[in-house]
Amino acid sequence: MTENKPAFFSNSIARMGMVALVAGFATVLVLILNANITKRKDEARQTSLRLVELDEKTVDPAQWGKNFPREYDSYQRTVENYGTKYGGAGSEGVPLSKLKGDPRLPIIFDGYAFAIDYNQRRGHAHMLFDQRVTKRVTEKPQPGSCLHCHASNTVLYRQEGLKNGAPGSLDEAFGSPNAQAQLMAGFESVGKLPYKDATKLAQHPVACIDCHEPNTMQLRVTKPGFIRGIDALARSGDPVPHLPSIEKWRKGERKEAYDANRDASRQELRSMVCGQCHVEYYCGPKTTLFFPWNNGLKVEQIEAYYDSYTFPDGHKFFDWKHARTGAEVLKAQHPEFELWSQGIHARSGVACADCHMPYVREGAIKVSDHHVRSPLLDISRACQTCHRFPEAELKARVEAIQDRTHDLLLRAEDAIVDLINDLEKAKKDGVTEAILAPVFEFQRKAQWRVDFINAENSMGFHAPQETARVLGEAIDFGRQGQLALIRLLATLPKVAKK
Ligand code: HEC
Ligand code: HEC
Ligand code: HEC
Ligand code: HEC
Ligand code: HEC
Numbered sequence: 001m002t003e004n005k006p007a008f009f010s011n012s013i014a015r016m017g018m019v020a021l022v023a024g025f026a027t028v029l030v031l032i033l034n035a036n037i038t039k040r041k042d043e044a045r046q047t048s049l050r051l052v053e054l055d056e057k058t059v060d061p062a063q064w065g066k067n068f069p070r071e072y073d074s075y076q077r078t079v080e081n082y083g084t085k086y087g088g089a090g091s092e093g094v095p096l097s098k099l100k101g102d103p104r105l106p107i108i109f110d111g112y113a114f115a116i117d118y119n120q121r122r123g124h125a126h127m128l129f130d131q132r133v134t135k136r137v138t139e140k141p142q143p144g145s146c147l148h149c150h151a152s153n154t155v156l157y158r159q160e161g162l163k164n165g166a167p168g169s170l171d172e173a174f175g176s177p178n179a180q181a182q183l184m185a186g187f188e189s190v191g192k193l194p195y196k197d198a199t200k201l202a203q204h205p206v207a208c209i210d211c212h213e214p215n216t217m218q219l220r221v222t223k224p225g226f227i228r229g230i231d232a233l234a235r236s237g238d239p240v241p242h243l244p245s246i247e248k249w250r251k252g253e254r255k256e257a258y259d260a261n262r263d264a265s266r267q268e269l270r271s272m273v274c275g276q277c278h279v280e281y282y283c284g285p286k287t288t289l290f291f292p293w294n295n296g297l298k299v300e301q302i303e304a305y306y307d308s309y310t311f312p313d314g315h316k317f318f319d320w321k322h323a324r325t326g327a328e329v330l331k332a333q334h335p336e337f338e339l340w341s342q343g344i345h346a347r348s349g350v351a352c353a354d355c356h357m358p359y360v361r362e363g364a365i366k367v368s369d370h371h372v373r374s375p376l377l378d379i380s381r382a383c384q385t386c387h388r389f390p391e392a393e394l395k396a397r398v399e400a401i402q403d404r405t406h407d408l409l410l411r412a413e414d415a416i417v418d419l420i421n422d423l424e425k426a427k428k429d430g431v432t433e434a435i436l437a438p439v440f441e442f443q444r445k446a447q448w449r450v451d452f453i454n455a456e457n458s459m460g461f462h463a464p465q466e467t468a469r470v471l472g473e474a475i476d477f478g479r480q481g482q483l484a485l486i487r488l489l490a491t492l493p494k495v496a497k498k
Helices: 012-047 061-067 069-079 104-108 124-133 144-149 154-163 177-192 195-201 224-235 244-251 266-275 299-308 336-341 352-356 391-428 433-454 464-491
Strands: 359-362 365-368
Touching: 061 069, 069 124, 069 365, 104 391, 104 433, 124 144, 124 195, 144 177, 144 195, 144 224, 154 177, 177 195, 177 224, 224 244, 224 266, 266 336, 266 352, 299 433, 336 352, 391 433, 391 464, 433 464
Parallel strands: none
Antiparallel strands: 359 365
16 A cells, blocks of 8 residues: 555645645534534533423423423323334324234233223323223222322322321421421321322322423432332342442441432432332222332242232232132233343443333433333434444344243243133032142132233333243143143042032
8 A cells, every 4th residue: 555655646746735725624524613613512401401490399391391392392292193013002093902802811810900901101191191091990989099109199198198197398408307207198198088089189190300300400209118128128139230229228227228329320210210019019999009029020029929918908919809719819011121121221320211211312402302102212322322233123133032032931821821720620620729729820820920911011122031941830820720620520529529
């Protein structure tokens, strides 16, 4: 190369001219850039323009929207319906029914409200409406606790807490002992109301104030179930390398409860704000709503906690008695936080918000997309910031995981339906529930595992290998149950079977 310089460069005058020209261009470029940067800085400044004073009483997102129009605009777009292969609720006005989509489910949930009405989830803007109209609410009595994850209740709980004798006033900072006492007292009292009364207290779906401190806009958690649940998790021995602030708290004196708002990093909070609702929980009439994290976040740790839990009436924990078999079984609900915790992304420090609220650049401003939805609708921002593969390839990788999960899930559901059918037949033949009790344990274990994956909303993506493990166990427990039943029936005298 150096030997064969092009003729042009051997002419020194031409070379000098080139240098001058390049320098001139560079100067102009710097000037343009400077002007651009100044403009961008001005734009950036605009984001912190305060048109409205926000405080611990400002619930209405429209008020916050006056100061933060970009976030507010995208927040409002959660009203839009969509469907991906496994995500969303379909683009029709009414969400797709899970029960109609899978004929096994009404059998698996027989006797429970989920057999009446169970739909695909949709955007945040719908959460309060969808809860009010579900037949699970209109046809069955439900507790006020349901509201915990379907409304903005940071202020609502504090107000109700004050009415119930908690100290102080609404003006106190959220983190103050008085405000926390108000929050917890309101959470307890609203939870005890019938749902139809409790929901009258609420006006908005999840709102800015539930995730942000109004003065600094810092992320925060406000949901009582999470505040208690994450402390229970911290006190457990379950390793949580993806939540380093918990590991750190464990090594300390543990005099005060683990407090995400004091201890967690910003990156941890970018997942914890979602973990306020996208989790497994108990929400029924028998006791206050809780997140079952006392042993850890894995499926068998949660199961062990439920198995060791007795209700105030002395009965072992269960969600419903299966109508066909009589087994006392468990229902899982959307354990996204738990399953994400078992996956490679959590382990690599990737938060829910990284994929579901990716940054959108507007001039110099990086805005978090508050249109929370499937990342498959925005692969370039949600995934390609880290993965340098074409969109089609990334989508194919996700769908490969989801298709495999779906196949395995249906096999596991088949195993349970088979076990249910066998148990139902044994009952019709006169075998009592007391005799069948050991086999019920298999139905309970298999059902819990199948549902943990079915109710989780990523169809395996959040933790593919863990998902396959759980479904493998579900199939095994279902088939083990059938074998146990055959052996049990063989030990019974002929009369008892007739
Ligand atoms: C690495 C990226 C990534 C991370 C991190 C992540 N998710 Fe997801 N999530 C996905 C993908 C991909 C899907 C599948 C979307 C689809 O099928 O359309 C999904 C699906 C979902 C869905 C269902 C979406 C729909 O359209 O129906 C919910 C809800 C969800 N995730 C919540 C969470 C929560 C909560 C966290 C954190 C605890 C989290 N996700 C972390 C990528 C991610
Ligand atoms: C206050 C509780 C709450 C919080 C906090 C919350 N969600 Fe949700 N989320 C819900 C509910 C409830 C729905 C279902 C609403 C419906 O179907 O009517 C939902 C739906 C979703 C969906 C499905 C959207 C669609 O259009 O299908 C995604 C994705 C999602 N949430 C992700 C997240 C992420 C990520 C976070 C954290 C940044 C988060 N959510 C925080 C309660 C919450
Ligand atoms: C710990 C938080 C939490 C509690 C408590 C909670 N939900 Fe939800 N709910 C969610 C999340 C997250 C979603 C969206 C993900 C999904 O649908 O799996 C959802 C979705 C729903 C949906 C839309 C999809 C469907 O299942 O048809 C309805 C309806 C609903 N919940 C009703 C209720 C009722 C009734 C109660 C009380 C028994 C309740 N929720 C309690 C978090 C919660
Ligand atoms: C479910 C929780 C949640 C809700 C509800 C929510 N946000 Fe956010 N918001 C986030 C997360 C997560 C981030 C990213 C924060 C970070 O990385 O520090 C964020 C970031 C922001 C930022 C910082 C700049 C940016 O865009 O990254 C502003 C401003 C903001 N939100 C405004 C709002 C407003 C206004 C509302 C109500 C209309 C709102 N948020 C509702 C979770 C939420
Ligand atoms: C903030 C960075 C980041 C983002 C955003 C991100 N990923 Fe990843 N992803 C990782 C890291 C880190 C790994 C672990 C493997 C590695 O170290 O390369 C990983 C692993 C994966 C794997 C292998 C999964 C497994 O269990 O082995 C898939 C598939 C994947 N990502 C898809 C996606 C998709 C699809 C999105 C968008 C919805 C996404 N990722 C968003 C960083 C990210």
